[in-house]
Amino acid sequence: MAKVGIMGAGSWGTALALLLYKNGHEVAVWSISKEEVEMLSTKREHASKLPGVKIPEDMEFTTDMEAVIKGKDFLVLAVPSPFTRSTARSMKPFVADGQIIVDVSKGIEETTLMTLSQQIEEEIPQADVAVLSGPSHAEEVGRGLPTSVVIGARTKGTAEYLQKMFMNEVFRVYTSPDMLGMELGGSLKNVIALAAGIADGLGYGDNTKAALITRGIAEIARLGVKMGGAVESFTGLTGIGDLIVTCASQHSRNRKAGYLIGQGMSMQAAMDEVKMVVEGVYSTKAAVKLGEKYDVALPIIGEVNKVLFENKDPREAVNELMLRDSKAEHSALPWKEM
Ligand SMILES: NC(=O)C1=CN([C@@H]2O[C@H](COP(=O)(O)OP(=O)(O)OC[C@H]3O[C@@H](n4cnc5c(N)ncnc54)[C@H](O)[C@@H]3O)[C@@H](O)[C@H]2O)C=CC1
Numbered sequence: 001m002a003k004v005g006i007m008g009a010g011s012w013g014t015a016l017a018l019l020l021y022k023n024g025h026e027v028a029v030w031s032i033s034k035e036e037v038e039m040l041s042t043k044r045e046h047a048s049k050l051p052g053v054k055i056p057e058d059m060e061f062t063t064d065m066e067a068v069i070k071g072k073d074f075l076v077l078a079v080p081s082p083f084t085r086s087t088a089r090s091m092k093p094f095v096a097d098g099q100i101i102v103d104v105s106k107g108i109e110e111t112t113l114m115t116l117s118q119q120i121e122e123e124i125p126q127a128d129v130a131v132l133s134g135p136s137h138a139e140e141v142g143r144g145l146p147t148s149v150v151i152g153a154r155t156k157g158t159a160e161y162l163q164k165m166f167m168n169e170v171f172r173v174y175t176s177p178d179m180l181g182m183e184l185g186g187s188l189k190n191v192i193a194l195a196a197g198i199a200d201g202l203g204y205g206d207n208t209k210a211a212l213i214t215r216g217i218a219e220i221a222r223l224g225v226k227m228g229g230a231v232e233s234f235t236g237l238t239g240i241g242d243l244i245v246t247c248a249s250q251h252s253r254n255r256k257a258g259y260l261i262g263q264g265m266s267m268q269a270a271m272d273e274v275k276m277v278v279e280g281v282y283s284t285k286a287a288v289k290l291g292e293k294y295d296v297a298l299p300i301i302g303e304v305n306k307v308l309f310e311n312k313d314p315r316e317a318v319n320e321l322m323l324r325d326s327k328a329e330h331s332a333l334p335w336k337e338m
């Protein structure tokens with residue numbers, strides 16, 4: 001049995017707290033919000049985010065960060081990406097040398113273009129930072145539906161330790177040394193899921209969705225591999241796996257926000273309606289900048305950026321994608337001389 005501190009009591013932090021509790025670990029949860037702590041401590045259910053999922057009486061919720069960090073075998077960081085750096089900065093004084101922090105959020109910092117693990121390592125250099133990613137909606141993990149994810153870490157030892165801590169009969173955990181590829185896949189798929197949602201909102205069909213998923217992973221992998229990620233991460237659970245679930249799931253916050261935008265809602269109104277974090281909105285500008293920095297064409301991501309931030313009509317964005325210069329599907333594939 002391990003002692004675990006969860007930082008963040010949104011839907012993902014709460015679902016993982018429950019999973020680890022069921023695995024027999026002692027779990028305490030920190031939230032920045034007094035109201036959230038009070039609601040979870042008294043109601044013992046996250047009614048708006050994980051309805052019907054009961055929270056055990058002996059799971060502690062608190063705003064006392066030091067108490068949740070000190071003496072824990074590992075920490076799980078589950079705050080939305082715009083708050084990762086600030087939360088890590090506040091955690092730093094309480095984190096012991098070599099203490100493991102598993103980041104489970106998905107995003108890229110717009111100003112620095114750093115992944116979340118890179119930000120945490122910069123803010124808390126004494127920590128052993130790992131990541132957990134893959135197709136895993138909190139609503140389904142909370143209900144104990146079979147799910148498979150990947151843990152990435154700097155060492156095999158840390159990855160295999162965490163694999164043991166998280167894994168059970170409904171939560172299968174693989175390990176990987178490619179934290180960069182995992183994090184790029186996890187954050188960039190949210191931008192493509194916005195595009196898939198927009199297409200749904202416009203009333204387009206399954207053909208459109210399949211094309212967005214397939215050309216979307218090509219875009220993500222082109223950039224990710226050039227940045228140093230492994231191609232296997234983009235063809236695996238943290239790449240195509242997570243992209244499929246986010247583009248197709250009724251639970252996806254990014255797909256839903258895209259849907260509302262496709263139906264004519266403004267980006268802000270769509271985010272307000274979804275009520276939970278829509279990470280793709282924060283990652284889009286970073287993705288565009290990464291494409292420019294690494295000189296990689298990102299046509300779908302570029303059009304999402306224009307729809308979100310330049311008021312471009314989504315129908316026009318789709319037209320432009322359809323009418324780009326005609327080309328081969330895989331430009332590196334040679335033709336036989338006849
Ligand atoms: N919900 C899901 O199914 C999954 C979510 N993720 C990722 O996990 C991360 C968290 O997502 P959710 O739990 O869905 O978010 P959420 O929208 O449910 O929760 C937001 C949380 O952020 C906290 N918060 C608000 N302001 C804060 C601040 N200034 N500092 C620190 N915390 C603050 C709130 O107290 C709340 O607990 C995101 O990066 C998301 O992409 C990853 C896999 C699954």
Ligand SMILES: O=C(CO)COP(=O)(O)O
Pocket residue numbers: 106134135136137190193242245246251252253254255277278279
């Ligand atoms: O990353 C996720 C599932 O793996 C969650 O995606 P959404 O934030 O779009 O719900």
